[in-house]
Amino acid sequence: MEKIHTLEDLYRHKLEFVPDYIKKDVGHFNVFKIEDFIGTTGKPIPYSRKDYYKISLVIGTNRYHYADKTIEVKQAGISFANPMIPYKLERIGEHQAGFFCVFTEDFLNQIPNIKEYLIFKPGTFPIYELDADSLLEFQHIFNQMLNELNVDYAYKYDLLRALVQQIVHKTMRLIPNESVQEKxxxxxxxxxxxxxxxxxxxxxxxxxxxxxxxxxxxxxxxxxxxxxxxxxxxxxxxxxxxxxxxxxxxxxxxxxxxxxxxxxxxxxxxxxxxxxxxxxxxxxxxxxxxxxxxxxxx
Known part of the structure; x- marks a missing residue:
C-alpha cells in the first residue's frame, strides 16, 4: 500500500512545523509559492495519494501522469488534485515557478455545489494548459490569496473561498463544450x-x-x-x-x-x-x- 500524504506531512517535511490551526474544524487552507518546493528536475515524483485537495498553478514544462493518461504542459498549466486519485508529476524544464494552495474537505464543503463541477468529477483529466492571458489572471488570484492569508480579518477564509471559486469558474470556461457533453x-x-x-x-x-x-x-x-x-x-x-x-x-x-x-x-x-x-x-x-x-x- 502506498503511503497517504497528509497536510501534517507537507508541513513537517517541507516547512518543518505543524501549525496548530491545521486541526481546527473550520477547514484548513494555505497557499505557497512553488519555488520553495522545487525538487530535482527530470526525476518523477512517485504516485501518491493525499488527504487534502490541491490546486496548482505551474509555470514551466511538466508531464502529468493521471490514471491511464499522460499530458505534457509546455509553458503553464493549472491542475486540480483529488484526495482519492493518485497522480505523478514529472518536471521536465529547468525553469519552474508558480503557486499552489491546499485545503481540507471541510474547507471545500463550505463552498456550495463546488463538487458538482466537472473539474472535481471522477474521470476528468484535471490538468489544463494556459495561454499568456489566462496565466496572468490566475497569477493575480494566487497573489490575492497570499495577501489575504496574511491579513488579520475575521472573514478572510470566506474571501479565500471566493478566490477558490474564481479559479474554478475561470478554469471551467477553458473547457470545450464537447468535453462537458460526454457520451x-x-x-x-x-x-x-x-x-x-x-x-x-x-x-x-x-x-x-x-x-x-x-x-x-x-x-x-x-x-x-x-x-x-x-x-x-x-x-x-x-x-x-x-x-x-x-x-x-x-x-x-x-x-x-x-x-x-x-x-x-x-x-x-x-x-x-x-x-x-x-x-x-x-x-x-x-x-x-x-x-x-x-x-x-x-
Missing part, C-alpha cells in the same frame, strides 16, 4: 477505470493490522460521488458484472494469496479483508471455492 459509454469506461483503481489501491495487504477501508459498493459510490445505481449500471455495462461481484472476486483473490504466502491465522486474514467475524470470512470463502480457508491452505 455515455465513455463515462461508463471512466467510472469503471476509477472504480478498479480505488479497489486495487487497497492491495496488496502487507500487514495483518491493515484493513480494507472500501468494502461494500456504497463505499465506492460515495468516494466516486455518484449514486450506487449509476455505479452498478456503469460496471455492468463495461464488465458484465455487478459492483458486489467485482469486489468479491478481488477479495477472494487476495484471500488465496494471503492463505498461501503468509503465516497469519484465519481470523487475521479475515479481519484484513474486512470481515470482523472470522466465521463470516470462512462462509464467504467456502461459498466461493467450495472448501474452507484451512483446507485450501493445506
Amino acid at each position: 455515455s459509454h465513455s463515462a461508463n469506461n471512466r467510472i469503471t477505470s476509477l472504480f478498479v483503481e480505488l479497489l486495487e489501491r487497497q492491495f496488496p495487504i502487507e500487514s495483518s493490522l491493515q484493513q480494507m477501508k472500501l468494502r461494500i459498493p456504497m463505499d465506492f459510490a460515495t468516494h466516486l460521488s455518484i449514486h450506487i445505481n449509476h455505479l452498478n449500471r456503469a460496471l455492468k455495462n463495461v464488465t458484465g458484472k455487478t459492483t458486489s461481484q467485482l469486489i468479491a472476486e478481488r477479495i477472494l483473490q487476495e484471500a488465496k494469496t494471503l492463505l498461501k504466502h503468509t503465516d497469519w491465522n484465519i481470523a487475521e486474514i479475515g479481519y484484513s479483508l474486512g470481515f470482523e467475524d472470522p466465521s463470516h470470512f470462512t462462509s464467504f470463502f467456502r461459498r466461493s471455492v467450495q472448501m474452507t480457508p484451512k483446507v485450501f491452505r493445506g
Whole structure:
C-alpha cells in the first residue's frame, strides 16, 4: 500500500512545523509559492495519494501522469488534485515557478455545489494548459490569496473561498463544450477505470493490522460521488458484472494469496479483508471455492 500524504506531512517535511490551526474544524487552507518546493528536475515524483485537495498553478514544462493518461504542459498549466486519485508529476524544464494552495474537505464543503463541477468529477483529466492571458489572471488570484492569508480579518477564509471559486469558474470556461457533453459509454469506461483503481489501491495487504477501508459498493459510490445505481449500471455495462461481484472476486483473490504466502491465522486474514467475524470470512470463502480457508491452505 502506498503511503497517504497528509497536510501534517507537507508541513513537517517541507516547512518543518505543524501549525496548530491545521486541526481546527473550520477547514484548513494555505497557499505557497512553488519555488520553495522545487525538487530535482527530470526525476518523477512517485504516485501518491493525499488527504487534502490541491490546486496548482505551474509555470514551466511538466508531464502529468493521471490514471491511464499522460499530458505534457509546455509553458503553464493549472491542475486540480483529488484526495482519492493518485497522480505523478514529472518536471521536465529547468525553469519552474508558480503557486499552489491546499485545503481540507471541510474547507471545500463550505463552498456550495463546488463538487458538482466537472473539474472535481471522477474521470476528468484535471490538468489544463494556459495561454499568456489566462496565466496572468490566475497569477493575480494566487497573489490575492497570499495577501489575504496574511491579513488579520475575521472573514478572510470566506474571501479565500471566493478566490477558490474564481479559479474554478475561470478554469471551467477553458473547457470545450464537447468535453462537458460526454457520451455515455465513455463515462461508463471512466467510472469503471476509477472504480478498479480505488479497489486495487487497497492491495496488496502487507500487514495483518491493515484493513480494507472500501468494502461494500456504497463505499465506492460515495468516494466516486455518484449514486450506487449509476455505479452498478456503469460496471455492468463495461464488465458484465455487478459492483458486489467485482469486489468479491478481488477479495477472494487476495484471500488465496494471503492463505498461501503468509503465516497469519484465519481470523487475521479475515479481519484484513474486512470481515470482523472470522466465521463470516470462512462462509464467504467456502461459498466461493467450495472448501474452507484451512483446507485450501493445506
